[in-house]
Amino acid sequence: MSSLTRTLITLGFSDLEKSERFLGFRELAGLDQGDLLTALKSANDPDLAVQSLVRLLSAVPAAYGKLTATDAETGSEVPNEALFRLLGASEALAEFLIRHPEHIDVLDTPTSPEPAAVPGAVLRASMLAAVGADPASGMPAAAVSGTEARIALRTQYRRHLAELAIRDLCAASPQDVMPLVGAELADLAAAALEAALAVARTEVSDHFPARDVAAVKLSVIGMGKCGARELNYISDVDVMYVIEAADAGPDDAGGLDEAHAVTVGSALASAVSQTIYAPEREPGLWEVDANLRPEGKDGPLVRTLESFLQYYQRWAHDWEFQALLKARAIAGDLELGERFEHAVAPLIWTSSERDGFVASVQAMRRRVTANIRDSESGRQIKLGKGGLRDVEFTVQLLQLVHAKNDPSLRLRATTDAIHALMKAGYIGRTDAAKLDGAYRYLRVLEHRIQLVHMRRTHLMPTAPEQLRALARAVTGPMNLKRPSAETLLEDWGRVKRQVHALHEHIFYRPILATAAHLSAADAALTTDAARARLAALGYRDAAGAQRHIEALTAGVSRRAALQRQLLPVLLGWLADGVNPDGGLLAFRRVSEALGTSHWYLGMLRDHQAAAERLCHVLSSSRLVTDLLEVSPEATAWFGNDKELVPLAFEAQWTEIQSKMSRHPEPTEAIRLIRLIRQREILRIAIADCSGLLSQDQVSAALSDADRAAVLGALLVAESDVQAGGQALTRVLVVAMGRQGGREIGYGSDADVLFVHRPVAGADEAEAQAQAQAIVAKLMSMLTQPVRPAIMAERVLSIDADLRPEGKSGPLVRSLEAYREYYARWSSAWEAQALLRALPLAGSDELAVDFLEMVNPVRYPAVLGETELREIKRIKARMESERLPRGADPARHVKLGRGGLSDVEWLVQLWQLQNAHSEPSLRTTQTVAALHGAHALGLVDGEDASVLEAAWRLAGKIRNANVIWTGKSSDVLPSARGDLEAVARWCGYEPGQATAFEEDYLGLTRRARAVFERLFYG
Template sequence: MSSIRREAGMTAPGRRSSTFTRLLRHGFIDASGAERLLESPELAPLRNDPVLLEALGATADPDLALRGLVRLLEAQPTPTERRELLDTLIAAKPLRDRLLGVLGCSAALGDHLARHAGDWRALVTYEPRDLHRGVEEFERELARADDPVALRVAYRRCLLSIAARDVCGTIDVVETAAELADLATATLRAAYRIARAAAPEDDALCRLAVIALGKCGGHELNYVSDVDVIFVGEAAEGADEARALKAATRLASRLMRICSETTVEGTIWPVDANLRPEGRNGPLVRSLSSHVAYYQRWAKTWEFQALLKARPVAGDLELGEQYIAALSPLVWQAAARENFVADVQKMRRRVVENIPASEVERELKLGPGGLRDVEFAVQLLQLVHGRTDASLRSGKTLDALQALAAGGYVGRADAAQLDDAYRFLRSMEHHIQLYRLRRTHLVPEDEADLRRLGRSLGLRSDPVAELTREWKRHTSVVRRLHEKLFYRPLLDAVAQLAPGEARLSPEAARERLVALGYADPAAALRHLEALASGVTRKAAIQRTLLPVLLGWFADSADPDAGLLNFRKVSDALGKTPWYLRLLRDEGAAAENLARVLSAGRLAPDLLLRAPEAVALLGNGDGGGLEPRGRAQLEQEILAAVGRAESAEQGVAAARGVRRRELFRTAAADIIGSYGTEAQPAEADQGALVDRVGGAVSELTAATLAGTLRAVVREGWGDTLPIRFAIIGMGRFGGHELGYGSDADVLFVHEPRDGVDEREAAEVAGRVVAEMRRLLQAPSSDPALLIDADLRPEGRNGPLVRTPASYETYYRRWAQVWESQALLRAEPVAGDEELGRRFMELIDPVRYPQGGLKDDAVREIRRLKARMETERLPRGADPKLHTKLGPGGLSDVEWTVQLMQLRHGAVEASLRTTRTREALAAARELGLVSEKDAATLDEAWVLATRVRNAVMLVRGRAGDTFPTEPRELAAVGRYLGYGPGRVGDMLDAYRRTARRARGVVESLFYGAQ
């Protein structure tokens, strides 16, 4: 029970009559007051009529309806007329429902009936033709009004009939808005008639057309709203143009005053001409040619949006149609204007920013999630896509929304939700205004007003709570979908296309493809035909996407490959309902996909093996492109292994996760490097490198952990008879793996109690062999190669050793290069405690007390020089070899590692497996100058990026730049060098490497 009813109950007499109880049951709040009114002489014939109480109880506000009825009966001028009203109420249910319904919703219309006691008869008629009244019918009803006061009375009488059918549900909210617009049209015509009659000399000089804009123009008018218009004037035959325009201006001004001025009967509505060219500062009436010249030269973006709903409504309709025919092409070309989409978006934000903070949450029209959000989203989509699709050119919001859904520009579910929300919010707006017939879009705060509003919308159980819940639900839906549609990145890209490009035609497509740089336009045309032909919804969406995608593919070094890959992905996902919807709706997914598919071979190959990974490119449940952490990856992989029926199935699942995550990392790397409209290229190249290295290394560790679990489960159940740990080495241990890197590892095992060493060694060997077999087995997923060549004795030594065996070897026979290799050792999978003990075992080896002796330093330098001489591939340009060339990865890493070997025992900050971290620590310790450290870091990051780029572009690893021109250009695009700048890229690499080599000569070869 509401607080209002509780208060009413408290003030009621202690002993309540049966009438009082019935009144409460029928929804009255002031039951005592209602009981007194029912005792009035005017209602004596109805006092005991249960039908009357039921009819009153069906209204939005029974108390208001009863008070209005008593006032209406009191206002009847004679007993005979009062009796006629009472008899009609008793006998005619349609009249009873209409009259009481209006009285229960609108105090203002109740006041009108009290002043014009005979107007209730306008509600008697109940014929099929009465259900949907048009302009001509309203014109007939207004025809007798020959002055502004009479026009107001006649207007309210017509409004009364619309409101009656609205509150009774005879017409829905869309029909109500259309009838209100038709009534406004008829009223403008009547006002023009009165204005002409008052100034026949002006009428003789000119032709004047009244063009409705906004809600009136779109047949979507509110009960109380400004009526936006534009006036177009021309000279009558033989009249002087200047005099004619002055006469037309006087007529237009008189028409506006007739509608807008307040009289004893109030006002109708303001006629607002401020949307005309130059606004308030411009002439009220212009000639058609003046209008056209203005919109061609000076009009702003919002002015074209305002014309979207323009239609002739009064005056010289032939001139009005000429106006529409002249300006309509300009409206549908407006989206091609520079910054058009951004301007419309900015205007919408400015409207929200100007709402007082105290009102923004109650603002039904202008606030976030309000009616304007629906209208702006629909209008923006219309203006962008309507250039080439005439089916979208409707002035009615919901008709346009339906056309957008039918054409594939908006998802059908999204369109249905927006339609539902718009209807509900418009119904709220209508009934809020209907109460006092005042122009407002604020949801009331008073509980009685909210109760009346909720009941008027059919919410009867708990009107206030139900209304609030439904209002917030619809507002939330509108806000979400407005953000999704209105700020869709694809919109701006479509708007920037030339009008002929917005839809592909075979004739124009070949020329455009050649101009965009497609090497094989004939093949490209075949792909386009396969993707976009037909009348299916899928083809319609493709026709929207492809013109934009073609431009994005063309920004790459190989547009043909991008388009081919897009066709392959589209074919693979052709029957998947979310795929094209994702590209059309979900953030920057389409542009992300275009960049990824045209950047080289690796990412498309990974994607085509499991095309559903396209979902990662959006902003939805796929998690986006942010790399997943080790714990999350391992949890997923171990769960998959646990569900598998065999080790083969378990490792296949682990490799599937690895393939998906490699794609996620590669896609993020490409987009971070190339940039998109929504996400510019990342400035910190070191961060990109670290992200790739960390993500691939964490993924490799999780894959090994899952593979180990699968092998152990199948061979030994829950418990392995040994402890077993995997130690990452090289780039793996350093969290610096590339896309095509092997996993350098050491294997450590230890027998559990009761297991002899020979059996333990056999078990460990079987585990390693099975892991390697399963990870390298033929599959659609990329293999993971395990390289254990950094173990003691290299390829000639046992694959797996115990901690004691490792300790013995390192103490007696370890060479300096093996100590250096251990600098990057880190446990990655298996028994954590065993891994920790292994690290304690090797710390004295890799961080020797007292640092390195001179002969050890000389040995390291000798090994480095020998490696540069012997391992560099024959014919390779040393200056462009990213690993072994001067200033390459080897130079930087060996220089840093030499500092770690010398000082790591004393300086804890140097004890890291990561190259860049160790270099930063050396800089902080003063072992290398800030400038030299920056030079080495820059060279290492660049060389790593080149290697990553080569793998992304070619689909296979490489340590030097490609020689094939397109591949080389693609590497250049990845590194930030546009078309024609391959030479600049190579020069920049040589320059960076040369500077780094100078630092290496000083620190590595010259240091004592």
């Protein structure tokens, strides 16, 4: 291998044999090879650069004078960066210089790491001057026509194109200057169309009277990328033509009639296209595509403004309004074009209100992807998944949905629109930065690929040498690393995946369809519109709701902007709840508590399910709203179902132990324990409100939270009481009642027994005193206020009234004292109460011994007639004495007819009579015991189903009362609003409160009949 070959490999040459041959051509013989190779190193494609250089020097000797340039800083001669970068990037523009050596001075174009744009007015004047037209004229007409005009126009266009390409290729960052390049390409195309129209006026005057041609105003409306000022190097230029007879009017008989104006206008439009693209010695520039006009190819080439408006108002498809988003007057009569823009703007920005608009835009994007050829699907930069269309459709849909009420979004260029969407909060900052960066990257890829041969293509090349050249072209001249084909494909793949993920996440937001259906007035949240809509939605205090809206949306902050975007939709979701006024107030409080938390605003914007769930809960649950006001950060759980899975007891206990180890001081330790319980109640309630938990799961989760709190409190109490002294006893907390059955609700107390056993050698009296102190401390710590106070806490009340001798008996007894009491003095109701005894916290050994002691008591071998009569007597007495004064027995879900008490006492009677011999009945849970009784034939299937249904519905109503009001109640509400809330919680549709009430009363009547027949029969 020769040293030259090794050097060429180092410099990035691919076709070594061919490039060595070109380097030996006589055109390069007089040049210093080292300096030449150094200069070629700066080219994206050194092979192409050296080949084009030889051809240029051969055809244009003056190009020798362009090989070097004077360095502005040092004054020394250096390789002409413009020459080598252009030759290494575009064979087509090298061919242009060979065809037109008179334009070799284009290589003197000043370069800069941060180039400035050439003003559109300068380009327009230059293009008109090229065809001999006066730029200052209102209707410039060319001095030349035919072949001469076409060649002059196309040559001048390509000169400007070469100047722009040089500034682009020499920029430090291609991505940074991409918007500038796209804008100048669009301005250059507009200038070319202006010059072509000047030629058309001259040529058409050969077929129509000059007066008629002068009487027709024609405006060229740029569409697509040209209208948006983000054009490619080579692309069809989408246009529409608007005409107007200059002198036409109702009182002017001399004006052109519309039909003749259309004829003249069509001739002008056709001539424009011919001048730009018809075959000629100087190749055409690009196709002038007018197929986005109404009716496409089947529609007239030109229309009056009135004709356009009639079509858009009556027959236009959804996609046509999306296309109009980019419409801009670019040439011809700009005053007429601006009137077109203003006339169609209201149609564009209200188009999303059309039925199925969002779905139709989404379907169109899917059709574009589906129609890609299989052979191109993996190479598409523009149309494929993760391509330019994904970015453009995403941005345009957001604009069309939200810009009807937010003028800041009414922008044409994609990069400008992304920034506006981010600034107004419609896209998160991170997502916007990713979209913007990806779009610029993909457009630079597209530009560099098209520059080579100046052909309209959006496909990634496959040849390794082309990929290597493209990799260098994308990174810019300041990049010190030599990128490879592999890194290019890896980067492109990463960008595609990122774009597609963002597209799927944003473009298919369900909230878009909801927001689109709102009228501009509804979305505006102005006082009159908002109050009318609030009243229609069902808000009772529209004025108060309006104050909340104003507080949420006032100002220019990002949060206020996002709230203005979201509230029109959220108001409807809040109104779906029972109390929209309360829900809106709660939403305001949560929003103010969370301030500008980016995750909160992002959740509301990006996760419809979470936002809708939050609104439903806020307008349906005082319990959750009170707890959220204290712990607003828990709002994040609405957006993540995993966060709404209740923590198991073991996980809570691990967390409590960790807190206690770091915070051993009793007051702080118990505060943290209570906070953990409070947090878990909130988690459970949100999951419950969201339909993620069954009734049994709710009870079990609440029981776990109480168990963890009691165990933590017990350890803190023991540590505090025994501090500095000796542990004289071990304490056990035994759950009783619904707590023992793990069937508690949100308003349940903790029914418990306290048991202790002195340690070996301890004095019994001292051990009893210590146990008493521990229990008193435990109860105090769980119920008394702590410093700092836990606001809105659901305090765990400890109820030890089920202990032997009730309130008159000692609060805590030793295991032996319990044993003696139950052996000598216990009554039937105490044995019945023990059916639900379940160790909750404390010594595991003591728990085992306690159960061994109570099992013979609660599962007696025989339930005598005396005990049976006593149980029935107590139940009857309880119904007459414990029911609150004035309470309707039919509506009291606990003690009323067919309520919780009826079912539980009947099941417990079966347990007392049969559990000694039937292990399936040895359970603390009501439903499990009921199922066991049915399996044993103690109750038939129909009766068992009625009992279970009544018991479960009564439990749901108790929970619903707490969820709805934040307060415990055992009564089925009679007030319509409260009954409606409870009915919805129990699964009934809105407006079905009466049906729910009738169902409950009917079910409990049947349950009471079963109870009376089986309990008293």
